[in-house]
Amino acid sequence: MTVVSVERDFEELTLVLVAEFAAPVERVWQLWADPRQLERWWGPPSHPSTVEEHDLSPGGSVTYSMTGPEGEISRGWWRVTAVDPPRSLEFTDGFADASGAPNQAMPTTDARVRLAEHDGVTRMELRFKFASAKRMKQLEEWGAFEIFPQSVAQMDAVLADDNPTQEDP
Amino acid sequence: MVVADGEVDRLFHALADTTRRDILHRCIDGEPSVSRLADGYAMSFAAVQKHVATLERAGLVTKRRRGRETLVRTDAETIRRARAVLDELEAAWRGRVDRMAALLAEMPESPDG
Numbered sequence: 001m002t003v004v005s006v007e008r009d010f011e012e013l014t015l016v017l018v019a020e021f022a023a024p025v026e027r028v029w030q031l032w033a034d035p036r037q038l039e040r041w042w043g044p045p046s047h048p049s050t051v052e053e054h055d056l057s058p059g060g061s062v063t064y065s066m067t068g069p070e071g072e073i074s075r076g077w078w079r080v081t082a083v084d085p086p087r088s089l090e091f092t093d094g095f096a097d098a099s100g101a102p103n104q105a106m107p108t109t110d111a112r113v114r115l116a117e118h119d120g121v122t123r124m125e126l127r128f129k130f131a132s133a134k135r136m137k138q139l140e141e142w143g144a145f146e147i148f149p150q151s152v153a154q155m156d157a158v159l160a161d162d163n164p165t166q167e168d169p
Numbered sequence: 170m171v172v173a174d175g176e177v178d179r180l181f182h183a184l185a186d187t188t189r190r191d192i193l194h195r196c197i198d199g200e201p202s203v204s205r206l207a208d209g210y211a212m213s214f215a216a217v218q219k220h221v222a223t224l225e226r227a228g229l230v231t232k233r234r235r236g237r238e239t240l241v242r243t244d245a246e247t248i249r250r251a252r253a254v255l256d257e258l259e260a261a262w263r264g265r266v267d268r269m270a271a272l273l274a275e276m277p278e279s280p281d282g
Binding site: 002003006008015017019021022023026027028030031034036037040041042044109124126128 | 258259261262263264265266267268269270271272273276277278279280
């Protein structure tokens with residue numbers, strides 16, 4: 001199993017995914033650091049991707065385009081916020097318009113990659129935090145997400161039940 | 170506030186109040202009437218009705234009439250949307266991790282060292 005765990009935190013609106021690879025940490029780092037390798041795993045097979053800019057230094061950018069089955073092109077970007085090869089990389093991932101300029105109307109995701117090697121196996125922890133930081137901060141200040149963990153747990157119970165809740169007993 | 174984000178702003182505004190969050194909880198698994206909801210709060214029926222209207226505008230609850238009562242229910246779809254966002258992200262990254270593993274198997278040595 002490559003993916004060993006996935007944890008969701010609705011309160012923080014984060015997703016943490018841990019994977020293990022039978023490869024040294026430097027080799028796994030190359031998947032991120034070499035644009036030719038990056039473009040081979042970034043997009044799904046139906047959407048081959050091309051990495052254009054690729055500067056993994058703090059403040060640096062990565063830009064890419066993906067071509068869909070109908071020939072439609074979508075573009076995206078990363079803004080690198082912190083980097084410590086071959087152990088960690090942090091960046092903001094966003095959408096771009098047709099010219100490659102960041103699309104401000106679309107949400108961004110903050111991503112953090114941590115790599116650690118033990119006995120020839122590299123553990124990769126990916127942590128994603130959703131939405132623009134400003135929006136998330138507002139939500140947290142207002143305590144808006146207090147509702148989500150409970151609501152989601154309750155919704156799961158309700159949705160798991162095939163019979164809809166009795167409307168008129 | 171950006172005007173184009175109207176929907177998001179309504180959602181945030183609706184969630185920014187303790188009473189409204191409490192109403193959401195109470196309307197998840199049941200479908201209380203506005204008057205029954207109002208019994209639970211130290212405020213007027215009209216004030217509770219106003220909170221319900223705010224939640225309805227944000228798409229967080231739906232209302233329906235039964236006889237003389239208005240029944241309130243939390244909209245599963247809105248809660249589901251919060252999950253869907255995480256679902257999509259997880260699916261995308263599971264695919265990426267699989268492709269990384271395939272690439273490592275195909276190229277055990279990186280051409281760049």
